[in-house]
Amino acid sequence: MFINNKDTITAIATPNGIGAIAIIRISGKLCFKIVSIFFVSKENKQITELKPKTMHLGLIKQKKKIIDQVFLCLFKKPFSYTGEDLIEIYCHGTLYIQNKILKLLIDNGARLANPGEFSLRSFQNGKIDLIKAESLSELFKAEDELAHSLAIKNFNGKFSIFLKEIRQYIIYLNSLINVALDFDEDNISEFNYKKFRNTLVVLITKIKRTILGFQQNNLLKKGYYLVLVGRPNVGKSTLFNLLLKKERSIVSNLSGTTINYIEEDYFLKGIKYRIVDTAGIQPTKNPTNKLYIKGINKTYETINSADLILVIKDKIEKDLEQDFQRYRNKQIIIIINKCDLLKKKIISKNKYILISAKYRIGLERIKKQIKEKMNKRLNYKKDNIINNMRNYECLKKVLLTLIKIKKTITNYLTPEILSFLLREANYHLGKITKIVTNDEILNKIFSTFCLGK
Ligand SMILES: Nc1nc2c(ncn2[C@@H]2O[C@H](COP(=O)(O)OP(=O)(O)OP(=O)(O)O)[C@@H](O)[C@H]2O)c(=O)[nH]1
Ligand SMILES: [Mg+2]
Structure with a gap:
């Protein structure tokens, strides 16, 4: 598509939209020649006489009309990001100014660059290797601390x-x-x-x-799968919303409110998780309601792919894990919700965490346990350097x-x-x-x- 490095290319390097300043880049053989048509330096020097890698104040002029006062920084081949002659113009960030300067560059012989074309030239001119280029690409995609630290590690070789x-x-x-x-x-x-x-x-x-x-x-990049499961009406959706800090799942006092599972990204201390609210599992052995059966099958599917199951109950039972014997190989946290309704004052034990999702009690304990349970796996990240x-x-x-x-x-x-x-x-x-x-x-x-x- 764009493997042509003979043209002089240009693009706005800052995000699309209005800002305090914007940066416009231009790279290639005609770079200095094109910019000198409309840039007047304060020192009244020709572009080629300006000191490289230094900011120079000046005006962008179209004929006699001033378009903007800008800073300009030039890089001489091969000492630039692309390995070619390159200029960066720091202009005021109105859309009018950005587009006007870009148009001036294009009208005078530059071509609008494709996404990544400056980096492609950098690679083709031997300034960065493929691993560095790929790490850069990962750096742009990095949404959380983990992905960022991996990309930056590789960028450093x-x-x-x-x-x-x-x-x-x-x-x-x-x-x-x-x-x-x-x-x-x-x-x-x-x-x-x-x-x-x-x-x-x-x-x-x-x-x-x-x-x-x-x-x-x-x-980890996809996010660890945290699944909230339990009987209907125990407060799964209330807790789900509380963790997400938004009313994502419908909460009601009717049993069977959540029919299909709901999944969302959840960030905890810089780590991405996928958190899932599921349909409550009824105690009846042979359910007949078709919609309910579909919902429950989905619940079991999500449990199967869970990395950590949060079992929610609304009362302390003798054998807290009895419903989940078959998921013994999975990591489980047992949560007793609605502690505000308990007559006696009971404190959380190692076996379970007491909370009240409605009154926002005990959330920190859940977060702490999630982190502790996942930590063992998270340690692997230290070894990972493949980008x-x-x-x-x-x-x-x-x-x-x-x-x-x-x-x-x-x-x-x-x-x-x-x-x-x-x-x-x-x-x-x-x-x-x-x-x-x-x-x-x-x-x-x-x-x-x-x-x-
Ligand atoms: N008192 C009290 N009520 C709560 C608490 N958490 C949730 N509830 C209430 O319990 C009811 C059921 O809550 P949901 O979050 O919809 O329960 P669920 O487990 O998602 O229910 P299903 O979707 O039907 O499986 C609602 O009326 C909530 O307001 C709590 O900590 N204390
Ligand atoms: Mg629900």
Whole structure:
């Protein structure tokens, strides 16, 4: 679509709309020439005489008419984000001024850039590698603290360092094979089998750990599934609304108010969850109401995919978990609601949390428990440095090839075959960072960027 880096491109880099200031970018061969047509610096200097990477005050003029007073910063090739001559104009943020300046640039020979085109040029001119570009893309999508910290980590090269280390391991394994290849076929014992195997195991463990971190993180990005379940009328929807701080689910004193489950994003201490309010489960064994049966089936479906179940009750029973025996393998928090109706004063025990959703009592205890229960899983995030699915897939292929090698070395494979398999692993590894010539992949990565980036 936009793999043409001969044109001079321009775009408004700040968000669409009115603001105090707006930034307009222009990059390419004709950049200085185009801007000098209508920029008059306060120092009365030509654009090319202005000091790079410094703010310069001046006027934007169309013939004699002043359009705006602006600051301008120029970057000379190759010392710019795109690697080309680049100018940023900081103008006042009215829509009229932004569009007027943009129009002046386009009328004088620039082309409106596509989303991500500045970054694409940066990549094509070797200023950023593919991992950095992809991390940038992830940075723009990051909605919560976790996604942001991962993207920023990779922007600073953590994943690249990891890949370098993996490559070193593969080079070392290859060197062990090469020693064997230098000897003749009958002299296979020269191949240091034990060293090869041990190194391979270390390498496999390293990659496995990283892959596991990504799988866990991916789950986190989608949000952990918190499901509110219980008998009808116990206050599930009241609690759901209270956690979300909005009247999302209908609350009433009629049993069976919630028929279909309702799902919403819920953020707690920077972590994203999906929280689900479900239809209350009736105690009757063989229900006949078709609508109710449908609703309940949905409730059980959500329970099956839950990471944490919040069981709500409105009285303290002997065996609090009796209805949920079959979900014993799931994490559960038991909540006794409507504590305001209790005659005796009872305090929360380890087994359950006493709350009153209606009177907003005990909410903090629930939040604390959610955090504690999920913490074990959240720890995985520390290991995760893979920035996206494409790289995950490539790394998985590297891992599968290495596992194949590990399985087959016991069959006394010749060093030639091992060398061939190692090359295959290296090929998949290379796909993560190598220059991608496929326009489709490049488009996919860069088109997720904002305009002007
Ligand atoms: N006294 C008291 N009443 C509550 C409390 N929480 C909820 N209620 C009331 O209990 C009734 C049922 O609340 P809902 O939140 O609709 O209950 P539910 O579990 O979603 O019910 P279903 O959707 O029918 O399964 C409403 O009249 C609420 O106002 C509480 O803490 N104390
Ligand atoms: Mg309800």
